[in-house]
Amino acid sequence: MLDALIFDMDGTMIDSMPSHQESWAVFAQRQGLDVDIADLMRRTTGRTGLECMRDLFGRPDMDAAEAMAHVHEKEAVYREIFAPIFAEVAGFKAFFQQAHARGLKLGVGTAGDRRNQAFAYANLQMPIAPLTTVGGDEGLPGKPDPAIFLEAARRMGVEPARCIVFEDAPLGIEAARRAGMRAVGIASSHAPEELRGPHVLAVVPDYHALITSQFLETHHVATS
Structure with a gap:
């Protein structure tokens, strides 16, 4: 079967996942957000980038284009961190x-x-x-x-x-x-x-x- x-x-x-966690910390700092990264990871691992950004900023109605711009910034940081240790x-x-x-x-x-x-x-x-x-x-x-x-x-x-x-x-x-x-x-x-x-x-x-x-x-x- x-x-x-x-x-x-x-x-x-x-x-x-360690590189994703580090990239969230970098992104949150850039945005001036005080975030419990471990808690954020528990809540969002498996959710889409759009969903994650709306959760992170506490704005469930965040415009999709704005959210995706944030996603691209955060994921670029992730790839930069993970690439040397892939x-x-x-x-x-x-x-x-x-x-x-x-x-x-x-x-x-x-x-x-x-x-x-x-x-x-x-x-x-x-x-x-x-x-x-x-x-x-x-x-x-x-x-x-x-x-x-x-x-x-x-x-x-x-x-x-x-x-x-x-x-x-x-x-x-x-x-x-x-x-x-x-x-x-x-x-x-x-x-x-x-x-x-x-x-x-x-x-x-x-x-x-x-x-x-x-x-x-x-x-x-x-x-x-």
Whole structure:
């Protein structure tokens, strides 16, 4: 009963969350905002840039164009910070290639915008591209709303129940549940207990753990 895997990007494919946290601190300082960054991260990780800026400034009706200008500034800071230390979540590319070799459809569902997606893919240098990427700048609500994951499944032509989502954040784990999808928690940026749930098949520190435990062999009958 498994046809596709859907991966979140930040903290799930790439080990970027510390750099995102640092970039939020830099951006808030530039704006003269006194912000508890750890609390902001807990509230917003998985939400779209538009949603994050409206939350940060306490202006739910902030004009979209104004919000997106702030998003582009903040994300440029993030890319500048992360580029020199860019790293995948350990074992991601190897796991992704194994899944592809088994005939699984592979998609990405992220709150990240197109610029961050391009940055991630360019630095990952993946030999196999995802079948689809659904991003946070496409007008869909962010997580825990299931819209991003459901759109990824729709584009791949796969029923939600036949997808497994890989996520590092509680809001993403909840979005998978609401989408009717099973999930795997990648505990790169949150404690394992924050990522558990009845629909969660495993919580692991990285993809080496999934490879070692033969996760794909257990949950999928190869078709290739």
